[in-house]
Amino acid sequence: MQRKEKHALFWGVGQLTVMSGSVVWLAGDYLLPLQWRLYFCAFCLTIGMAGYWAGTQFFIGRLREIQIRWMVPGILIAGAIFSSLWTSDNNWVAPGSGAALGLMLLWSGSRLIGAENRYRLLGLTLMARGGFNLLVAAALNPDVLVMWFIGSSILKVLSMLGLVYAVQDEIQQRYARTIDSLSHGFLIRDRRGYVQVANERCARLLGFNNAQELIGLHVCDLLPNLTRDMADQYFRRFEAEGVQYPISDTAIMRLRNGNSLPVELLGSPYIERGQLFCLVQLLDISERKKKDDLLYQAARIDPVTGFFNRHALSTQLAQELAHAAAAGRECAVLFIDLDKFKRVNDSFGHAAGDELLRTAANRLHGLLRPCDVLSRFGGDEFIVIIPDLAPNSAEQMATDCAAEIIKAMGRGFELSYHAISVTASIGIACYPNHGGDSDTLIRCADIAMYEAKKAGRGEQLIFNDAMNAATKDGLVIDGALRGAIEANEFYLVYQAITNSHTGKLTKVEALLRWNSSLLGPVSPDRFIPVAEDSGMIIPLGTWVLDQACRQMAHWKQSVLDDVTISINVSAWQLAAPDFVALVSQALIRNGLSPHQLELELTERVLIEDAANVQAVLAQLRALGVGISLDDFGTGYSSLSYLTQFHLNTLKIDRAFVMDIEHSERSNNLVHAIIAMGHSLGLQLVAEGVETAGQAAILEKMGCHYLQGYHISRPISPDELLRFADDRAGRAPAPYSDYAI
Numbered sequence: 126m127q128r129k130e131k132h133a134l135f136w137g138v139g140q141l142t143v144m145s146g147s148v149v150w151l152a153g154d155y156l157l158p159l160q161w162r163l164y165f166c167a168f169c170l171t172i173g174m175a176g177y178w179a180g181t182q183f184f185i186g187r188l189r190e191i192q193i194r195w196m197v198p199g200i201l202i203a204g205a206i207f208s209s210l211w212t213s214d215n216n217w218v219a220p221g222s223g224a225a226l227g228l229m230l231l232w233s234g235s236r237l238i239g240a241e242n243r244y245r246l247l248g249l250t251l252m253a254r255g256g257f258n259l260l261v262a263a264a265l266n267p268d269v270l271v272m273w274f275i276g277s278s279i280l281k282v283l284s285m286l287g288l289v290y291a292v293q294d295e296i297q298q299r300y301a302r303t304i305d306s307l308s309h310g311f312l313i314r315d316r317r318g319y320v321q322v323a324n325e326r327c328a329r330l331l332g333f334n335n336a337q338e339l340i341g342l343h344v345c346d347l348l349p350n351l352t353r354d355m356a357d358q359y360f361r362r363f364e365a366e367g368v369q370y371p372i373s374d375t376a377i378m379r380l381r382n383g384n385s386l387p388v389e390l391l392g393s394p395y396i397e398r399g400q401l402f403c404l405v406q407l408l409d410i411s412e413r414k415k416k417d418d419l420l421y422q423a424a425r426i427d428p429v430t431g432f433f434n435r436h437a438l439s440t441q442l443a444q445e446l447a448h449a450a451a452a453g454r455e456c457a458v459l460f461i462d463l464d465k466f467k468r469v470n471d472s473f474g475h476a477a478g479d480e481l482l483r484t485a486a487n488r489l490h491g492l493l494r495p496c497d498v499l500s501r502f503g504g505d506e507f508i509v510i511i512p513d514l515a516p517n518s519a520e521q522m523a524t525d526c527a528a529e530i531i532k533a534m535g536r537g538f539e540l541s542y543h544a545i546s547v548t549a550s551i552g553i554a555c556y557p558n559h560g561g562d563s564d565t566l567i568r569c570a571d572i573a574m575y576e577a578k579k580a581g582r583g584e585q586l587i588f589n590d591a592m593n594a595a596t597k598d599g600l601v602i603d604g605a606l607r608g609a610i611e612a613n614e615f616y617l618v619y620q621a622i623t624n625s626h627t628g629k630l631t632k633v634e635a636l637l638r639w640n641s642s643l644l645g646p647v648s649p650d651r652f653i654p655v656a657e658d659s660g661m662i663i664p665l666g667t668w669v670l671d672q673a674c675r676q677m678a679h680w681k682q683s684v685l686d687d688v689t690i691s692i693n694v695s696a697w698q699l700a701a702p703d704f705v706a707l708v709s710q711a712l713i714r715n716g717l718s719p720h721q722l723e724l725e726l727t728e729r730v731l732i733e734d735a736a737n738v739q740a741v742l743a744q745l746r747a748l749g750v751g752i753s754l755d756d757f758g759t760g761y762s763s764l765s766y767l768t769q770f771h772l773n774t775l776k777i778d779r780a781f782v783m784d785i786e787h788s789e790r791s792n793n794l795v796h797a798i799i800a801m802g803h804s805l806g807l808q809l810v811a812e813g814v815e816t817a818g819q820a821a822i823l824e825k826m827g828c829h830y831l832q833g834y835h836i837s838r839p840i841s842p843d844e845l846l847r848f849a850d851d852r853a854g855r856a857p858a859p860y861s862d863y864a865i
C-alpha cells in the first residue's frame with residue numbers, strides 16, 4: 126500500500142469510529158442499553174484518537190514499528206480507562222470525548238503546521254477543529270450540539286481540501302524529484318509537439334538554465350532538421366499498430382547557444398485524460414559519436430598516408446561508377462606501384478619507408494584535381510580514381526595524368542635522413558571500356574601495372590585483353606607449379622658451350638624443363654616468371670643448383686670432368702640470405718671445386734638491389750665461383766656493371782648474334798662488345814649461334830666461346846656425354862646433330 130493511502134486509512138478509521146461513537150451515543154437507549162453504549166463509545170473514542178495519532182505520525186514520517194505493535198494494547202487500556210471513568214459518571218461522555226478529540230486534533234494540527242509548507246492548510250483546519258471541539262466540550266448544551274455538528278462538518282471539508290492539497294503536492298514533488306534524478310534528459314510533449322514537462326538534466330543538456338525554460342517550446346525549436354509535418358508524422362508512428370516501444374532515433378539537437386548535440390531519443394507514448402502524449406528520453410551520445418567517427422575514420426583512412434585505404438577506395442569507386450553510369454560519363458583507375466620501395470624499407474628501415482610513402486602520397490595528391498580520389502591500396506601501391514570524364518576521353522586523360530605522376534615520382538625524395546630515388550609503374554583501366562564494376566577495374570589496372578613493371582621501371586600501360594589472357598595463364602601455371610618438385614616433374618637439359626677456336630666442349634649450361642602432369646611441357650619463359658612472382662623460384666632454384674652439381678659429380682672421371690657448369694640464378698635467389706651457404710654446401714656435398722660452377726645473372730638482377738647483390742657476388746667470388754652476365758645488350762647495358770660487379774663472363778645475347786651476318790649494326794655492336802670484354806679481361810660467350818657463318822664471324826671477332834643450335838641444342842646428360850666424347854675424338858667442326 127502506498128504511503129498516502131496508509132495515512133488515509135488511519136485517518137479514515139479514526140473519523141469513522143468517532144462518527145459511529147457520536148451516532149450511537151446520540152441515538153440513546155433506542156439502540157443499545159446505556160452500559161453497552163458507554164463501552165462502545167469509550168472504544169470508538171480511543172480507536173478514533175489512535176487513528177488520528179497514527180495518521181499524523183505517518184504523515185510526518187514518525188510512525189515507528191514499535192508504536193504500531195503497541196497500538197492495540199494501548200487502545201484496549203485507554204478504552205478500559207474511559208469506560209470505567211464514564212461508568213462512574215456518564216455526564217462526562219460527550220464533553221470528555223469532545224475534549225479528548227479536541228486535544229488530539231490540536232496536537233495533530235500543530236505537528237502538521239510545524240512540518241512542510243504543504244501541510245499548513247491541513248494543520249490549521251485540524252487546529253481549528255481541535256479548538257472548536259474544546260469550546261463545545263466546555264459549554265455543552267443541546268443547541269451547541271447542532272452548532273458543533275455544522276461547524277465541525279465545515280471544518281472537516283476544509284481539512285479534506287487541505288489533505289488533498291498536501292497529498293497532491295507531495296505526489297507532484299515526488300514525481301518531479303524522480304524525473305530530476307534520472308540521469309537522462311527527459312521531456313513530455315503533447316500531440317501538437319509542445320513540451321509539457323522536462324527535467325533539469327534535459328535543461329542542462331540543451332543549455333537552458335532550468336527545466337521551466339523548456340516548457341512550452343515546440344520540439345521543432347529543439348530539432349533544427351525537424352519540420353512540424355515531420356514532428357506530426359513522428360507522432361503518428363505511435364498510433365500505428367504493432368509498433369514496439371520505445372521507438373529509438375538518433376538526432377542532432379540545437380542547443381540554446383546555437384551549437385548542436387547528437388542525441389539518442391527514446392520515445393514512448395502514453396494516454397492521459399484521453400490525450401496522447403509522448404514521453405521522450407534524451408541520451409547524450411556525443412562521446413559515442415566521437416568514438417564511432419574515430420572508428421569510421423580508422424576503417425576508411427590509411428594511418429600512414431592519411432588518405433583513403435583499400436576498403437574506402439572500393440566504396441568510393443563504386444559510387445563514382447554509379448554516377449558515371451547515370452550521367453553517361455567515363456572514369457579512369459590508375460594503379461600505381463612504387464618501384465624499389467621494398468629496398469628502401471629493407472635498407473633504411475620502416476620509418477624511412479613510411480616517410481617515403483607519405484611524401485609520395487602528398488606529391489601524388491598535389492597533382493590531382495579536387496574531385497579525383499587518392500588511396501593507398503596496400504604496401505607501396507596507390508590507386509587514383511579520375512572520375513567524371515567526358516565520353517571517349519578517359520584513356521587520354523589517364524595517360525596524361527600517369528605521365529605527370531611518373532615524372533613527379535622520378536624527381537627523387539629528400540627524406541629526413543636519406544635522399545631516395547624511386548620510380549612508379551602505372552597500370553590504367555577505364556570505365557566502361559575495361560569493366561563496369563570496381564573489382565574488375567581495379568583488377569585490370571593491377572594487371573596493366575604488372576605488365577608495365579615487366580616492361581621496365583617507370584612505365585605506364587593501358588589494360589588490354591591480351592594482358593588478361595597472360596594473367597589467366599599465369600594463374601593456371603601457378604596452380605600447376607605447386608607440388609611439381611615433389612612430383613618430379615622437373616628435369617635439367619644441358620647445352621654445350623664450346624671453344625670458338627678449337628671446338629672443344631668447355632662449359633655446359635643447365636636449362637630447366639618442366640613436364641607438367643596437368644599442362645604437359647611448359648617452356649621456362651612461361652613458368653619462370655610465374656615462379657618468381659610466387660616465390661616458388663627459391664625452392665626451384667635450389668633444386669636446380671643441387672641437381673646440376675649432382676650431375677657434375679656423376680660426370681667425374683668422364684670426358685666431362687673438367688667442364689664448367691653454368692646455371693641461371695634469379696634475383697630472388699640471390700636476395701635469399703642463405704644463398705651463398707647453399708651454393709657452398711652443394712659444392713661440398715658433390716665434391717666439386719668452386720671454379721667448376723658459374724652462375725648466370727641477368728642485368729636486371731644487378732640493378733634490382735645493387736648494394737646487396739654486390740655483397741653477395743663478392744662472397745661468391747671469394748668462394749671461387751664464376752659469375753656470368755647473361756643476355757648482355759638487351760636490357761640496361763650499363764658498362765659500369767661490368768667493372769662494379771667483378772664478373773668473369775659476358776654472354777652476348779642471341780638477338781645481336783642472329784643478325785650478325787646481315788646487319789652491319791648488329792655486327793658493329795657485337796664487335797664493340799667483344800672489344801670491350803677483352804679490354805675488361807672478360808670471357809665472352811656468344812648465345813644463339815645457329816649457323817656456321819655466325820660461328821666463323823664470331824671466332825674472327827675474338828669471341829671465346831659459342832653456344833647455340835649450331836653447336837648443340839639443349840640435350841639430356843647421356844646425349845651430352847656422347848657429344849663430349851665425339852668432340853674429344855675429332856677435329857673442330859660445325860656440329861648440330863644433338864637436339865631434343
Ligand SMILES: Nc1nc2c(ncn2[C@@H]2O[C@@H]3COP(=O)(O)O[C@H]4[C@@H](O)[C@H](n5cnc6c(=O)[nH]c(N)nc65)O[C@@H]4COP(=O)(O)O[C@H]3[C@H]2O)c(=O)[nH]1
Pocket residue numbers: 620635636637638648649650653666669692693694695725755756779812813814815832833834835839
Ligand atoms: N632460338 C634459339 N634459342 C637458343 C639457341 N641456343 C640456345 N637457345 C635457348 O636460349 C635460352 C638460353 O637460356 P637463357 O638465355 O639463360 O634463358 C633462359 C633462362 O633465362 C631461363 N631459365 C632456364 N632455365 C632456368 C633455371 O634453371 N633457372 C632460372 N632462374 N632461369 C632459367 O629461361 C630462359 C629460356 O630458357 P630456354 O627456353 O631453355 O632457352 C634457352 C635455350 O634453349 C639458338 O641457337 N637459337
